[in-house]
Amino acid sequence: MDAVDENAIHAAPGFGGWGGARVLPCGGIMENSDEKKLEEMIEDYWAICSLLGIHYIDNELHKSNTTEDNLIQIDEIIRKLVIGEIVRSYTWIDYAMNDVMINYFITRKDKSYLIKKDAFINKIADKISFCNKLEVVREIYDIPKSEYKKIQKIKDLRNDLAHNYSPEDRNKTKAVYGSKSIFTEPGMSLFVSDFIEIQQYFVKLAPFG
Numbered sequence: 633m634d635a636v637d638e639n640a641i642h643a644a645p646g647f648g649g650w651g652g653a654r655v656l657p658c659g660g661i662m663e664n665s666d667e668k669k670l671e672e673m674i675e676d677y678w679a680i681c682s683l684l685g686i687h688y689i690d691n692e693l694h695k696s697n698t699t700e701d702n703l704i705q706i707d708e709i710i711r712k713l714v715i716g717e718i719v720r721s722y723t724w725i726d727y728a729m730n731d732v733m734i735n736y737f738i739t740r741k742d743k744s745y746l747i748k749k750d751a752f753i754n755k756i757a758d759k760i761s762f763c764n765k766l767e768v769v770r771e772i773y774d775i776p777k778s779e780y781k782k783i784q785k786i787k788d789l790r791n792d793l794a795h796n797y798s799p800e801d802r803n804k805t806k807a808v809y810g811s812k813s814i815f816t817e818p819g820m821s822l823f824v825s826d827f828i829e830i831q832q833y834f835v836k837l838a839p840f841g
Contacts, residue, residue, distance in 0.1 A: 728834040735838035
């Protein structure tokens with residue numbers, strides 16, 4: 633499998649693209665010179681890691697633990713990281729489909745564009761399921777089969793993880809991506825590669841925001 637393009641990752645929406653300013657998931661725009669905001673985010677980062685039990689692996693610390701303890705701790709960290717990224721990616725696709733539909737049905741030159749956009753999101757988009765949005769976008773733009781299948785795979789994986797605490801214990805075909813466990817490097821690498829391809833496709837369809 634080809635290596636993931638790091639430049640593509642950082643250029644894509646949601647990964648801090650758009651030139652010199654970084655779009656923050658927590659809200660707002662971070663300019664490169666905003667050192668105070670960066671310091672606050674770093675503090676939040678370490679605090680949240682502590683709350684969620686996510687820590688860098690310390691070789692000396694883990695030498696004092698049993699092998700079983702280390703396996704349990706590292707497995708829990710991997711699961712939190714992977715599940716968080718899958719949910720975030722799924723949500724990004726849902727958001728992107730909203731923008732694609734808005735771009736198709738509402739012209740940006742319309743003086744009441746923002747009002748119509750808010751009405752569309754609140755009254756229509758928020759009431760449509762992910763699957764229905766995908767079918768609407770597919771009808772409008774005839775999504776290529778490869779991208780369509782990748783979106784379906786991500787949707788199925790997200791559902792497996794969202795509705796089963798330990799999906800692989802219930803069904804060995806769950807928590808698998810491209811025949812590989814999503815909780816391993818090969819599985820997650822394929823997932824990231826597919827998601828970047830989906831991002832690039834949607835960015836071409838419609839301007840975001």
